[in-house]
Amino acid sequence: MPAGSEVPLCEAAAEGRVSDVEELLKAGADVCEHDSTGISPLMHAAKNGHALVVSRLLEAGAPWNAVDKAGRCAGDYAADNAHQDAFDVLLNAGITAELILGAVERQSKKKGEATNKSYLDERVEYSEDRLMDEESKAVMMAWESPLMAAHAKVVCSAGGDILNVGFGMGIVDTAIQGYEITSHTIIEAHPDVYARMLATGWAEKPNVRILFGRWQDVIPQLGTYDGKHCYKA
Numbered sequence: 001m002p003a004g005s006e007v008p009l010c011e012a013a014a015e016g017r018v019s020d021v022e023e024l025l026k027a028g029a030d031v032c033e034h035d036s037t038g039i040s041p042l043m044h045a046a047k048n049g050h051a052l053v054v055s056r057l058l059e060a061g062a063p064w065n066a067v068d069k070a071g072r073c074a075g076d077y078a079a080d081n082a083h084q085d086a087f088d089v090l091l092n093a094g095i096t097a098e099l100i101l102g103a104v105e106r107q108s109k110k111k112g113e114a115t116n117k118s119y120l121d122e123r124v125e126y127s128e129d130r131l132m133d134e135e136s137k138a139v140m141m142a143w144e145s146p147l148m149a150a151h152a153k154v155v156c157s158a159g160g161d162i163l164n165v166g167f168g169m170g171i172v173d174t175a176i177q178g179y180e181i182t183s184h185t186i187i188e189a190h191p192d193v194y195a196r197m198l199a200t201g202w203a204e205k206p207n208v209r210i211l212f213g214r215w216q217d218v219i220p221q222l223g224t225y226d227g228k229h230c231y232k233a
Contacts, residue, residue, distance in 0.1 A: 013041035016050035038069035046074040049083030064093040148172040
């Protein structure tokens with residue numbers, strides 16, 4: 001039986017049939033519908049390297065960071081099967097989503113602060129390659145490493161004192177540690193993430209300083225930095 005055959009959109013996506021995917025979407029097919037294995041059309045397209053189908057599904061509203069029953073997202077499927085084109089489409093979608101989210105948060109500061117407080121009150125859970133919130137939504141995933149590495153390269157280009165807001169899985173902070181810098185300050189407000197940092201030895205690293213608190217409260221007390229990266233406000 002072909003992959004996703006019980007869900008026409010999944011089957012078309014898995015086989016890379018762009019025109020069929022477009023027709024199904026026009027007919028009202030649910031872009032988020034999963035097949036019996038828990039895999040969405042976007043994941044099927046990514047798994048089989050159909051970058052154009054991935055793009056069409058994203059344009060139709062498929063969430064780039066949705067995960068299956070095993071906690072794997074479309075980016076994982078593309079990366080695991082060495083489909084660089086599909087991976088790049090998903091990575092660019094993630095970058096765009098983060099930029100849009102940042103713009104919205106800046107335009108709605110009060111709402112953003114309320115959302116931040118809600119996040120800080122939630123428990124988070126680590127697995128081998130992702131950080132999940134209470135609703136099992138991926139807050140950060142290992143496949144975002146290329147994006148984080150690029151950020152680290154930019155902020156560390158001049159060396160000096162580096163500030164990162166939001167530890168997450170430690171992807172960008174690990175990348176930052178690969179550069180010759182004077183100091184590395186990390187602000188983290190979530191108690192579970194902070195506990196994880198302490199448990200994994202980040203407080204013992206020679207040039208690392210961890211500040212527990214919301215960046216809005218902590219940054220006014222700090223001096224200037226040569227490079228800054230903000231993962232989660």
